[in-house]
Amino acid sequence: MATQHSRSAARIMMAPAVTLLLGWMLVPLIATLYLSFRDYRPMRGGDLGFAGLENYTRFIGSSSFWPSILTTLIIVGGVLAITIVFGVLLALLLDRPMWGQGVVRILVIAPFFVMPTVSALVWKNMFMDPTNGLLAHLWRFFGADPVVWMSEQSLLSIIIIVSWQWLPFATLILLTAIQSLDGEQLEASEMDGAPTLARFWYIILPHLSRAITIVLLIQTIFLLSIFAEIFVTTGGAFGTKTLTYLIFQRISESQAVGLGSAGGVYAIILANIVAIFLMRIVGKNLD
Amino acid sequence: MARSVTTQQKAINTALAWAVGLLIFFPILWTILTSFKTEGQAISDPPVFLFFDWTLENYRVVQERSNYTNFLWNSIFISVGSTLLGLLVAIPAAWSMAFTPSKRTKDILMWMLSTKMLPAVGVLYPIYIGAAKMGLLDSRTALVIVIMLINLPIIIWMLYTYFREIPGEILEAARMDGASLKEEIVYILTPMAVPGIASTLLLNIILAWNEAFWTINLTVTKAAPLTAFIASYSSPEGLFYAKLSAASTMAIAPILIMGWFSQKQLVRGLTFGAVK
Amino acid sequence: MTMTVRALLGATALCSAAALANAETLTIATVNNGDMIRMQGLDDDFTEKTGIELEWVTLEENVLRQRVTTDISTNGGAFDIMTIGMYETPIWGANGWLVPLDDLSDEYDADDILPAMAGGLSHDGTLYAAPFYGESSMIMYRTDLMEKAGLEMPDAPTWEFIREAAAAMTDRDADINGICLRGKAGWGEGGAFITAMGNSFGAQWFDMDWNATFDGEAWANTLNFYKGMMDESGPAGYATNGFNENLSLFQQGKCGMWIDATVAASFVTNANESEVADSVGFALAPDNGLGKRSNWLWAWALAIPAGSQKQDAAKQFIEWATSKDYIELVAENEGWANVPPGARTSLYENPNYMEVPFAQMTLDSILSADPLDSTVNESPYVGVQFAAIPEFAGIATEVSQEFSAAYAGQQTVEEALEKAQAITNDAMEAAGYR
Numbered sequence: 002m003a004t005q006h007s008r009s010a011a012r013i014m015m016a017p018a019v020t021l022l023l024g025w026m027l028v029p030l031i032a033t034l035y036l037s038f039r040d041y042r043p044m045r046g047g048d049l050g051f052a053g054l055e056n057y058t059r060f061i062g063s064s065s066f067w068p069s070i071l072t073t074l075i076i077v078g079g080v081l082a083i084t085i086v087f088g089v090l091l092a093l094l095l096d097r098p099m100w101g102q103g104v105v106r107i108l109v110i111a112p113f114f115v116m117p118t119v120s121a122l123v124w125k126n127m128f129m130d131p132t133n134g135l136l137a138h139l140w141r142f143f144g145a146d147p148v149v150w151m152s153e154q155s156l157l158s159i160i161i162i163v164s165w166q167w168l169p170f171a172t173l174i175l176l177t178a179i180q181s182l183d184g185e186q187l188e189a190s191e192m193d194g195a196p197t198l199a200r201f202w203y204i205i206l207p208h209l210s211r212a213i214t215i216v217l218l219i220q221t222i223f224l225l226s227i228f229a230e231i232f233v234t235t236g237g238a239f240g241t242k243t244l245t246y247l248i249f250q251r252i253s254e255s256q257a258v259g260l261g262s263a264g265g266v267y268a269i270i271l272a273n274i275v276a277i278f279l280m281r282i283v284g285k286n287l288d
Numbered sequence: 289m290a291r292s293v294t295t296q297q298k299a300i301n302t303a304l305a306w307a308v309g310l311l312i313f314f315p316i317l318w319t320i321l322t323s324f325k326t327e328g329q330a331i332s333d334p335p336v337f338l339f340f341d342w343t344l345e346n347y348r349v350v351q352e353r354s355n356y357t358n359f360l361w362n363s364i365f366i367s368v369g370s371t372l373l374g375l376l377v378a379i380p381a382a383w384s385m386a387f388t389p390s391k392r393t394k395d396i397l398m399w400m401l402s403t404k405m406l407p408a409v410g411v412l413y414p415i416y417i418g419a420a421k422m423g424l425l426d427s428r429t430a431l432v433i434v435i436m437l438i439n440l441p442i443i444i445w446m447l448y449t450y451f452r453e454i455p456g457e458i459l460e461a462a463r464m465d466g467a468s469l470k471e472e473i474v475y476i477l478t479p480m481a482v483p484g485i486a487s488t489l490l491l492n493i494i495l496a497w498n499e500a501f502w503t504i505n506l507t508v509t510k511a512a513p514l515t516a517f518i519a520s521y522s523s524p525e526g527l528f529y530a531k532l533s534a535a536s537t538m539a540i541a542p543i544l545i546m547g548w549f550s551q552k553q554l555v556r557g558l559t560f561g562a563v564k
Numbered sequence: 565m566t567m568t569v570r571a572l573l574g575a576t577a578l579c580s581a582a583a584l585a586n587a588e589t590l591t592i593a594t595v596n597n598g599d600m601i602r603m604q605g606l607d608d609d610f611t612e613k614t615g616i617e618l619e620w621v622t623l624e625e626n627v628l629r630q631r632v633t634t635d636i637s638t639n640g641g642a643f644d645i646m647t648i649g650m651y652e653t654p655i656w657g658a659n660g661w662l663v664p665l666d667d668l669s670d671e672y673d674a675d676d677i678l679p680a681m682a683g684g685l686s687h688d689g690t691l692y693a694a695p696f697y698g699e700s701s702m703i704m705y706r707t708d709l710m711e712k713a714g715l716e717m718p719d720a721p722t723w724e725f726i727r728e729a730a731a732a733m734t735d736r737d738a739d740i741n742g743i744c745l746r747g748k749a750g751w752g753e754g755g756a757f758i759t760a761m762g763n764s765f766g767a768q769w770f771d772m773d774w775n776a777t778f779d780g781e782a783w784a785n786t787l788n789f790y791k792g793m794m795d796e797s798g799p800a801g802y803a804t805n806g807f808n809e810n811l812s813l814f815q816q817g818k819c820g821m822w823i824d825a826t827v828a829a830s831f832v833t834n835a836n837e838s839e840v841a842d843s844v845g846f847a848l849a850p851d852n853g854l855g856k857r858s859n860w861l862w863a864w865a866l867a868i869p870a871g872s873q874k875q876d877a878a879k880q881f882i883e884w885a886t887s888k889d890y891i892e893l894v895a896e897n898e899g900w901a902n903v904p905p906g907a908r909t910s911l912y913e914n915p916n917y918m919e920v921p922f923a924q925m926t927l928d929s930i931l932s933a934d935p936l937d938s939t940v941n942e943s944p945y946v947g948v949q950f951a952a953i954p955e956f957a958g959i960a961t962e963v964s965q966e967f968s969a970a971y972a973g974q975q976t977v978e979e980a981l982e983k984a985q986a987i988t989n990d991a992m993e994a995a996g997y998r
Contacts, residue, residue: 044954149801238749255958
């Protein structure tokens with residue numbers, strides 16, 4: 002590896018950047034921590050003094066707290082499951098020889114470029130509206146009663162919308178990983194007469210484990226904090242209030258900034274628990 | 289991938305892949321189509337697909353109401369600017385983490401990612417007060433910095449995983465040949481790192497383009513990007529599917545086009561060095 | 565890459581040129597409702613008269629509210645004029661965040677503002693925001709369907725009559741729902757409707773000691789009646805319908821009756837947008853014989869933040885936008901049916917305007933709502949469909965989420981009321997009322 006000299010040179014060169022970086026990332030964290038111990042209510046005149054642990058106990062004591070954690074986990078878990086399962090299938094399909102592969106790939110990536118607000122608006126109004134939505138027309142065409150997506154299937158609706166946005170991301174990562182799979186190895190197994198399923202299970206899937214890990218980690222971080230999709234569609238009603246949304250409600254709608262900030266600290270704790278949990282299961286794939 | 293396939297198999301693959309591709313793309317296609325309908329046609333029962341009177345009326349109405357180009361320029365400035373600035377800060381940091389890692393490196397990386405979980409609304413008041421005091425409200429500069437900070441963990445993460453794929457042996461060989469640190473960076477590492485940097489750049493432009501909290505809350509008129517533009521069309525009175533579609537199409541078209549032209553780089557970058 | 569750099573340079577040049585072009589510019593935050601958008605089309609008239617340029621920030625209601633609240637409570641100074649509602653105005657006025665509008669010109673004739681509106685936009689008798697348009701709520705119904713059902717709508721019906729009429733008008737095969745009402749969560753959506761409806765059932769948010777009253781019979785009656793009627797005669801998915809959804813249903817001929825904002829009358833009678841434009845009738849919002857009707861009172865109004873550096877110019881603009889002349893200007897350009905309603909007494913004395921079919925009913929509705937005395941029993945708060953205290957918006961949004969879940973059948977009315985009681989009392993305790 003590098004010599005002692007070049008190593009310390011590199012350290013000196015990088016140290017300021019790293020420090021600066023960590024410092025910058027600490028600012029919001031410290032601001033949140035500070036506010037979480039204050040009774041800060043802008044509508045009542047701003048900072049009303051030290052609040053001790055009251056914000057923390059009040060936030061966790063609210064009847065909305067535990068359901069919001071559960072909702073968060075269901076949405077994250079649901080989207081992860083859908084995007085990874087379909088991502089793998091889609092990647093396998095796109096890897097096969099076909100005409101117009103480039104164009105198909107473009108079609109599949111496209112949802113990733115759409116602003117969350119726009120995609121939520123489009124899905125809610127033009128697809129899931131129980132009267133004028135395209136899905137309602139489809140249901141009626143087959144003689145069924147249209148589903149009232151936003152209330153009857155609220156969580157599923159949000160999972161569908163978010164999965165649509167993130168499926169391209171998963172597919173792309175998995176596709177590239179599959180493309181790097183050694184063709185000869187596969188051919189050899191084909192010659193051995195290994196059944197398709199076994200081939201998938203013993204050769205392809207292990208090869209994909211690292212890519213799947215990356216999908217899991219990156220998506221989890223983004224999914225834990227989804228907001229626009231809920232704000233636009235259900236506004237937190239019908240059991241779709243995630244932890245992030247609950248914090249938004251406390252701060253922006255109830256104007257209880259201290260209380261919401263305590264929620265923010267809980268959110269970081271939750272993110273770290275999830276991250277540690279993930280690292281335990283899949284972390285070794287990253288080395 | 290030199291597997292031989294029959295034409296028949298290829299045809300089946302093609303049909304299936306196109307069907308799935310079109311299904312996934314359909315919501316966007318439908319939005320674009322609806323943007324050319326009248327409000328009445330947009331909700332007609334049964335829905336009309338292609339055979340309607342195509343009109344540009346919705347685009348005219350939207351453009352009349354809002355100065356689209358101004359929003360567009362701001363979106364471009366903020367997303368490109370914040371990404372470039374982010375790369376400037378992140379490259380050295382990711383570099384040092386990748387090439388001279390310590391025991392804590394991985395923990396620091398995880399922690400950085402987890403700070404993304406901090407809900408933005410929690411620091412809205414302190415940051416808003418700070419920005420107002422420093423006269424940075426409605427300033428593109430302020431937004432570039434804020435968006436850069438938000439995406440920094442992701443930028444560092446991507447670069448780190450990418451840089452780690454660069455084999456250390458090459459460096460050592462270069463040092464044996466007496467290359468200086470500067471030469472090492474300019475001639476050996478940079479060429480190898482450029483693809484990773486390029487794809488990080490692209491992904492972050494997309495993320496910055498779609499950021500909708502700070503871009504709405506820290507802007508007024510001069511610096512407002514397309515996310516603010518959309519916020520004025522999201523729930524107007526009366527029939528609005530067609531106008532909403534036109535506004536949506538205008539908001540996503542530039543990034544969609546950029547994405548399509550650069551999808552090869554994007555694919556490479558998104559893998560985070562998952563390819564071994 | 566060079567392309568990008570060039571693009572960036574271009575953007576900078578473009579924008580700095582725009583900034584140099586004028587001296588005095590007012591920045592106005594407003595909501596994306598039809599009347600405000602119409603005003604943006606007519607703003608040249610103001611610029612010609614005064615030489616003051618206008619910059620508009622048009623946002624959807626919820627986003628706007630968050631945006632202006634952040635700015636005003638931090639004294640951010642991003643806006644010279646804010647479009648706010650009857651809920652915010654007295655609270656912000658009391659906090660000293662708004663410039664008092666007590667020195668408007670004689671020509672402006674501030675006494676002409678409808679007393680109910682002026683009252684709701686004042687704190688301690690001082691006006692803090694000038695109403696751009698005002699509204700109450702009323703019944704809009706299909707005269708043809710009413711006739712077909714063999715019924716006649718009284719001018720001031722009861723809830724019992726509405727429920728029967730709704731059932732009689734409903735024709736599921738023809739896709740006609742007897743009645744469309746807001747059920748969507750949010751204090752300004754379904755929350756506003758059910759609160760106003762509750763007033764006519766003798767329900768109220770707080771008793772005189774600021775305790776929640778959801779454990780009382782009045783609320784149970786309100787919710788059970790609402791849900792019963794909507795399950796019988798309402799559209800599928802009414803729990804997610806707000807103003808816009810119902811407007812579009814009514815315009816498509818899918819509702820027999822709709823009780824909502826009086827401003828909607830001009831949309832449902834506009835033949836360009838509405839399929840049922842020539843068969844709409846109007847009536848006062850229903851009551852239960854307890855002395856209070858179920859109509860609300862609201863105004864979108866223009867206010868100046870106390871931190872604004874351009875207060876004089878801002879006042880000039882407010883005088884222009886809420887003046888009698890502006891109403892004339894709109895009438896000239898768009899016709900009398902499209903002028904901003906509900907703000908000025910003189911509008912309802914204008915024979916041209918009184919020919920508009922919904923003018924009289926709008927005025928009667930506005931006059932029958934009193935923010936200072938909205939509940940059957942005595943209450944400690946001001947406001948018809950809200951309580952003008954800072955904590956209300958947050959509490960009412962959460963409560964209305966529980967109600968919407970009950971409408972959708974995800975919990976019973978009793979469960980929803982129990983939760984509402986707990987949520988409200990908790991929040992009021994945290995805020996120091998109890």
